[in-house]
Amino acid sequence: xxxxxxxxxLAGTLLTAAAVVLSVVAFNxxxxxxxRFTPDQLLADQDGASAGVQVDGWVAEGTEQYDIDRQxxxxxxxxxxxxxxxxxxxxxGLKPDSFKEGQGVVVSGHYNRASNTIEASKLMTKCPxxxxxxxxxYAESEGxxxxxYAESEGxxxxxxxxxxxxSSP
Amino acid sequence: xNGRPRETxxxxxxxxxxxxxxxxxxxxxxxxxxxxxxxxxxAAVYAAAGxxxxxxxxxxxxxxxxxxxxxxxxxxxxxxxxxxxxxxTICLLIALLSDWYHIEYVWRTSTPDQPVHYKLSALxxxxxxxxxxxxxxxxxxxxxxxxxxxxxxxxxxxxxxGVMSVVMLFYAALSAGIVPGISNPFQLLNADVLxxxxxxxxxxxxxxxxxxxxxxQTPLMMIHPPNLYGGFVICTAPFxxxxxxxxxxxxxxxxxxxxxxxxxAAWLFLTLGNLLGGAWxxxxxxxxxxxxxxxxxxxxxxxxLMITAFLHSVMIQERRNMLKIWNIALISLTFLLVxxxxxxxxxxxxxxxxxxxxxxxxxxxxGSFLALSTIAVVWLIARRWRQLRSxxxxxxxxxxxxxxxxxxxxxxxxxxxxLAGTIFPIISEAYYTYVRGIPDRKIAVSEPYYNAFIxxxxxxxxxxxxxxxxxxxxxxxxxxLRRNFLWPTAAGLVAALACVAPFAMIGSxxxxxxxxxxxxxxxxxxxxxxxxxxxxxxxxxKGVRIRLRRGSPNLFSALFxxxxxxxxxxxxxxxxxxxxxxxxxxxxSNGFQLSERVKLAPGETYQIAGYQLKYAGExxxxxxxxxxxxxxxxxxxxxxxxxxxxxxxxxxxYDASETATYEASTLRRLSGDLYIALGGINExxxxxxxxxxxxxxxxxxxxxxxxxxxxxxxxxxxxxxxxPAKGAEE
Numbered sequence: 001x002x003x004x005x006x007x008x009x010l011a012g013t014l015l016t017a018a019a020v021v022l023s024v025v026a027f028n029x030x031x032x033x034x035x036r037f038t039p040d041q042l043l044a045d046q047d048g049a050s051a052g053v054q055v056d057g058w059v060a061e062g063t064e065q066y067d068i069d070r071q072x073x074x075x076x077x078x079x080x081x082x083x084x085x086x087x088x089x090x091x092x093g094l095k096p097d098s099f100k101e102g103q104g105v106v107v108s109g110h111y112n113r114a115s116n117t118i119e120a121s122k123l124m125t126k127c128p129x130x131x132x133x134x135x136x137x138y139a140e141s142e143g144x145x146x147x148x149y150a151e152s153e154g155x156x157x158x159x160x161x162x163x164x165x166x167s168s169p
Numbered sequence: 170x171n172g173r174p175r176e177t178x179x180x181x182x183x184x185x186x187x188x189x190x191x192x193x194x195x196x197x198x199x200x201x202x203x204x205x206x207x208x209x210x211x212a213a214v215y216a217a218a219g220x221x222x223x224x225x226x227x228x229x230x231x232x233x234x235x236x237x238x239x240x241x242x243x244x245x246x247x248x249x250x251x252x253x254x255x256x257x258t259i260c261l262l263i264a265l266l267s268d269w270y271h272i273e274y275v276w277r278t279s280t281p282d283q284p285v286h287y288k289l290s291a292l293x294x295x296x297x298x299x300x301x302x303x304x305x306x307x308x309x310x311x312x313x314x315x316x317x318x319x320x321x322x323x324x325x326x327x328x329x330x331g332v333m334s335v336v337m338l339f340y341a342a343l344s345a346g347i348v349p350g351i352s353n354p355f356q357l358l359n360a361d362v363l364x365x366x367x368x369x370x371x372x373x374x375x376x377x378x379x380x381x382x383x384x385x386q387t388p389l390m391m392i393h394p395p396n397l398y399g400g401f402v403i404c405t406a407p408f409x410x411x412x413x414x415x416x417x418x419x420x421x422x423x424x425x426x427x428x429x430x431x432x433x434a435a436w437l438f439l440t441l442g443n444l445l446g447g448a449w450x451x452x453x454x455x456x457x458x459x460x461x462x463x464x465x466x467x468x469x470x471x472x473x474l475m476i477t478a479f480l481h482s483v484m485i486q487e488r489r490n491m492l493k494i495w496n497i498a499l500i501s502l503t504f505l506l507v508x509x510x511x512x513x514x515x516x517x518x519x520x521x522x523x524x525x526x527x528x529x530x531x532x533x534x535x536g537s538f539l540a541l542s543t544i545a546v547v548w549l550i551a552r553r554w555r556q557l558r559s560x561x562x563x564x565x566x567x568x569x570x571x572x573x574x575x576x577x578x579x580x581x582x583x584x585x586x587x588l589a590g591t592i593f594p595i596i597s598e599a600y601y602t603y604v605r606g607i608p609d610r611k612i613a614v615s616e617p618y619y620n621a622f623i624x625x626x627x628x629x630x631x632x633x634x635x636x637x638x639x640x641x642x643x644x645x646x647x648x649x650l651r652r653n654f655l656w657p658t659a660a661g662l663v664a665a666l667a668c669v670a671p672f673a674m675i676g677s678x679x680x681x682x683x684x685x686x687x688x689x690x691x692x693x694x695x696x697x698x699x700x701x702x703x704x705x706x707x708x709x710x711k712g713v714r715i716r717l718r719r720g721s722p723n724l725f726s727a728l729f730x731x732x733x734x735x736x737x738x739x740x741x742x743x744x745x746x747x748x749x750x751x752x753x754x755x756x757x758s759n760g761f762q763l764s765e766r767v768k769l770a771p772g773e774t775y776q777i778a779g780y781q782l783k784y785a786g787e788x789x790x791x792x793x794x795x796x797x798x799x800x801x802x803x804x805x806x807x808x809x810x811x812x813x814x815x816x817x818x819x820x821x822x823y824d825a826s827e828t829a830t831y832e833a834s835t836l837r838r839l840s841g842d843l844y845i846a847l848g849g850i851n852e853x854x855x856x857x858x859x860x861x862x863x864x865x866x867x868x869x870x871x872x873x874x875x876x877x878x879x880x881x882x883x884x885x886x887x888x889x890x891x892x893p894a895k896g897a898e899e
Contacts, residue, residue: 068857
């Protein structure tokens, strides 16, 4: 009886070990793990930024340039306080749904510190801002988010299905 | 002598009478004053929460004292809560249809020119409405449990209902708006805001109401959320039976029989919810795929992984009375992961980290319920530990038990990996802050991580899908293995070998070439899928042959009889066919997807996957009910022949929205989808497009859901007979 148990325990241990190894390999596969920054943190960070980064910020107002001839999207991503700005170039895919100025975005790619530019491999928009209406963190986009009726409390933050729409290459 | 059937029938008749009368009254009164009348549904939510609270209390007292009077009252409390939630839901639908913009929720999710069906689906188009909808489903489940246990005394169901009432109270309180972040769906719009809207309208604003997010205004969004919510919520029922069984302490496997239909229903809805969600993303988001390992998607996948593991491991408990604790753990984890996923999504914990402070009350509310539920489950398992220990032991690694155990292991490991990836930003932030002393640093993981892990595991799982049902219990003999697996293995090998040349050709013709690993995985996937289909076909064939010998008139009636006589088993086989099809479709549409960025001026052409695309004519504008589409006409022809279709990729500008959304245009063929998303058109009419060719996409998006519905329905129709398992201490 006891021997049979040992066989199962051994098999389980082996398989779990294999799973752990596999997950470490998966974690280290190219593009799998990215350090996440806000724009101001990325500017302040002195190391590690040449690797893949993910920047969590807002599309700076008045910076969106979509060039159909060159098939590229350029904009700046800014932090909440509007103190740090980083250039973004995105050629890997079309711009994601509900991308617009003042919109929360997550940019993944390689950061070039010399030119302060992120060569984006992936661009995600956060929940469409109408859905985040009236929520302090986002409200500084001057209630434009809410059609101008930003104070109404309560039903704020409707983070339903399209929490983020993606655009992957 | 037993008043239970009559009392239950009376309670339900009263409930329906109340619903009819109150809805009618609501409609009539609304003619007089449509603002004041909303007070009724608003109050009904509070009353429903009260009724749930009463049910909790009465179940606690009634079960403790074994007092039938209290229990009867508690069951009535559940029926009352259900009736009131249903009433409120009907009222909200009426409000949405009647454009009552004095209600904040209606103003947020609807506009007067929104098509009627999207006014209705606005019920789940926003936070508080979808929470109400959630409550309506949850209370319906509980009411159905009351109804199904009406015939005779059913102590287990009473315990389970006690658990249900606690969960009902938790969610009803949310709908009632006691926690900032989710409000009562009938909350009126603030008077100042209302005044400003009126002023804007007078000044010529085009429309009132913010309107539902354009991304949600699509037919799939009318069926995807109800399925997913249904799946999430129905998971509560088997969990309630598991916990109820431990509370009751009888140690029997009755809870498995009682909860089986609930489990299958929850599984089916979750499966459909996930598949339809993928179809929605595919059709609406314009990136040519259906799964992107987004936190929201993961939150929906996690409970599915757990309940699928549970669905399989209960069979071992039924048959051999083993894995009792494991099963309770699996269904509890399913419930807890639903709660956790809801928390992630509703509190904006992940994608919008900045909202942390904003929804901290909601987070605390969910978090404490999650913690309390976990503690309660762990405590109960510890208390019943001796009763739950297995009598039987595993005999051999080559047995059905072992195959199921591996299956469970893979599901649980996959869930752990997906969960770890999903919350990695949170884990790593904690690590950097508290261990390394670096504030504000976190690490996010993305698709490559999940793919690298899930593909090999998924392939093992697929192989087990073929092995598990056929291998014998306890210990498989050589003849059992030969009989069941020889032909399917041969078929799989032949299919895989046949694919070597084509895969190599496609690989060498693709710009970057195929990595060796990908080719191996693809071949293994073909092998395992065909192997699974082969085992199912063989099993059917064996059954049909016997039926035909015993006098079935023809093949179809033999197939029907076979399935009809053992619905659970053959329903399961049908689901397994769906699983194999899913892998084949996913291999095609993920592994062999072509994706090209294309720029065309009017008149220019482009070649992809044997199709010729021609930008034929000028950019166009089309008016929909509440949207304008800006697009380009693309003529598609097969090489050499005339045009076979015209595609119209466009961007939709909704009246109530600032940004345009993708309206991808797809040519669906048996071999695959030609899918075009339009990025933009410049002044000269040049169009920037992303063109995808997704082989076999229809298999994943259409065939698999249909097969799953059929298989799930057959399983649901099972005739459940309860017989205590061997070795049960009864």
